[in-house]
Amino acid sequence: MNKGKIIIISSPSGAGKTTICKRILKLKRNIKLSISYTTRPKRVGERNGIDYHFVSQKKFNYLKKKNYFIESAKVFGYYYGSPYGRVSKIITNNEHILFDIDWQGATKLRKKFNKTDIIDFFILPPNKKELKNRLIKRARENKLEIKKRLSLAVKEIKHLNEYKYLIINDKINLTINNIIKIIKHEEFISSLNKDLRFWKKF
Numbered sequence: 202m203n204k205g206k207i208i209i210i211s212s213p214s215g216a217g218k219t220t221i222c223k224r225i226l227k228l229k230r231n232i233k234l235s236i237s238y239t240t241r242p243k244r245v246g247e248r249n250g251i252d253y254h255f256v257s258q259k260k261f262n263y264l265k266k267k268n269y270f271i272e273s274a275k276v277f278g279y280y281y282g283s284p285y286g287r288v289s290k291i292i293t294n295n296e297h298i299l300f301d302i303d304w305q306g307a308t309k310l311r312k313k314f315n316k317t318d319i320i321d322f323f324i325l326p327p328n329k330k331e332l333k334n335r336l337i338k339r340a341r342e343n344k345l346e347i348k349k350r351l352s353l354a355v356k357e358i359k360h361l362n363e364y365k366y367l368i369i370n371d372k373i374n375l376t377i378n379n380i381i382k383i384i385k386h387e388e389f390i391s392s393l394n395k396d397l398r399f400w401k402k403f
Contacts, residue, residue: 205292206387207314208232208299209307209364210380212324213354214277215335217370221324222301224377229384232297235287238264241279272302272309277353281306292318297384304360311363320387322380323364327371 210225212218226234238254240261249255256264261280265273270282283300291298297320300306307321326332332354336347361367366383370376 204318205231205295205297206384206391207288207292207310207319208297208384209310209319209321210299210301210324211304211307211322211357211360211364212370213326213332213357214350215332215354216324216326217335217373217376218301218324220373221370221377221380222299224373225380226299228377228381229297231295232299232384233287233291235283235298235300237302238270238282238284239279241277241281271313272306274303274305274309276303276305277350304357304363307363308360317391320366320384321364322366322368322383323361324376325358325361325367325369327369 210218210222222234226232236250236252236254238256238261240256240258243249243253243255247253258280261282264270265282269284271285271288273280273282275281281302283302283306288298300310302310304323311319311321326335329351333347333351336350366380368376368379
């Protein structure tokens with residue numbers, strides 16, 4: 202049976218990860234989003250059950266204790282977790298599942314799946330100055346929060362060598378096109394390997 206891929210997209214805050222994920226989901230219909238559970242407050246425009254499942258800390262702890270999550274992590278003071286059930290259902294249906302997660306979650310997924318099942322990307326801004334400008338434009342963060350996120354970004358970037366693909370997000374359309382090309386290439390390789398396995402058994 203054909204199985205879908207685990208697609209991971211990580212980046213420091215402000216590098217454009219969320220926008221990239223949303224665009225990819227619209228352009229590639231065989232990719233579905235892993236909708237995380239989170240304890241953080243809902244932001245303007247976000248929809249419960251579509252962008253995230255927003256839950257209390259008590260509910261999150263209960264689900265984690267029940268091994269409901271395939272991976273979970275604490276990010277900027279809030280908890281995030283990806284549910285097992287949706288992942289299994291999607292990949293066994295020969296569709297890909299997209300994880301919009303940080304390096305901690307990516308590390309945990311690599312321990313649970315074969316290397317050949319994963320396509321992982323680390324998104325970088327053109328430079329540190331541009332990253333700071335993007336955080337300021339988001340307008341949610343005060344100066345202290347921006348400083349904190351920049352400090353954490355430096356720590357996250359130290360993990361970029363753990364990812365197969367590194368993408369510099371200078372022009373958003375080019376970034377998305379490059380990611381989709383890579384995914385299509387990985388799909389082709391998987392199909393080719395399947396054919397080769399068939400002939401080896403012949």
